[in-house]
Amino acid sequence: MPSFSRMLLVYDGTDESQAALSRCAELSLALSAQVDVMSVVDAASANANSAGMLSDLAYTRLEEFGRHTLRTAIGKLADNGITAHGYLTFGHTVDAVLRHAAIFNSDIVVLGHRTRKGLSRWWGDRPVHLDLAERLLGSTIITVTLPSA
Numbered sequence: 001m002p003s004f005s006r007m008l009l010v011y012d013g014t015d016e017s018q019a020a021l022s023r024c025a026e027l028s029l030a031l032s033a034q035v036d037v038m039s040v041v042d043a044a045s046a047n048a049n050s051a052g053m054l055s056d057l058a059y060t061r062l063e064e065f066g067r068h069t070l071r072t073a074i075g076k077l078a079d080n081g082i083t084a085h086g087y088l089t090f091g092h093t094v095d096a097v098l099r100h101a102a103i104f105n106s107d108i109v110v111l112g113h114r115t116r117k118g119l120s121r122w123w124g125d126r127p128v129h130l131d132l133a134e135r136l137l138g139s140t141i142i143t144v145t146l147p148s149a
Contacts (some may be wrong), residue, residue, distance in 0.1 A: 004140070009037045009084075010097055010128070011073040013106045016112025020144040023071055024110040027142075033108070035084040036076060038100055039070040060062040063088070065143045094131040099140050110142045 009024045013019045028035050041062050071085045075082045087097040101109060113129055129143040 002029045004033050004107040006104060007031075007033045007035045007108045008071070008097065008101055008104070008110040008139075009035060009061060009073065010093065010109065011039055011069060012112075013039050013069040013072065014112060016114050016144065017073075018076075018112070019146055020106055020110050020112035020142075021076055023142065023144050024057070025077055025082055027108065027110070028082050035102065036084055036104060036106065037070060037073045037077070037086045038096065039066045039073070039086070039088050040096045041066040041088065041090050042092060043092075053129050066080070093128050097128075097132060098135055101136060106139055108140045108142060109136065111145065113143045113145050126132050 004027075009021060009023055011021060014032055024035060027033065030053045066088050070088055072092065075083050079142075089100065095108065097109060100106065111129060111132075113127055129141055132141055
């Protein structure tokens with residue numbers, strides 16, 4: 001049976017990532033696994049969405065929001081008795097997770113996922129967990145979704 005000693009939680013503050021945080025906390029306590037929390041600031045995507053007009057102030061706000069999100073996740077884990085290490089990363093989410101998992105030997109990657117409905121399933125980027133499943137080797141991926149209403 002494999003030993004799971006290090007977990008990576010990808011957290012962005014959404015309801016789905018909050019559910020992933022709860023699942024990560026449960027698993028960490030059950031497995032006595034160390035937890036790293038990663039918040040990713042994808043300024044390139046934000047810049048593309050604003051037609052290349054993202055100002056320095058906007059970049060600063062994105063970074064501040066990322067740091068606040070990270071502190072929130074670490075605080076919630078601490079409330080459950082879990083000491084976590086936080087990492088604010090810049091770039092594309094999949095690339096950032098792959099880098100971190102390789103450097104820190106993450107055994108489990110936990111992230112939230114919002115199920116798309118209707119035509120939105122055909123528009124936009126691929127879900128992060130699909131790209132991770134194709135490219136992340138040697139780690140278990142746990143994708144947490146919210147129950148349907």
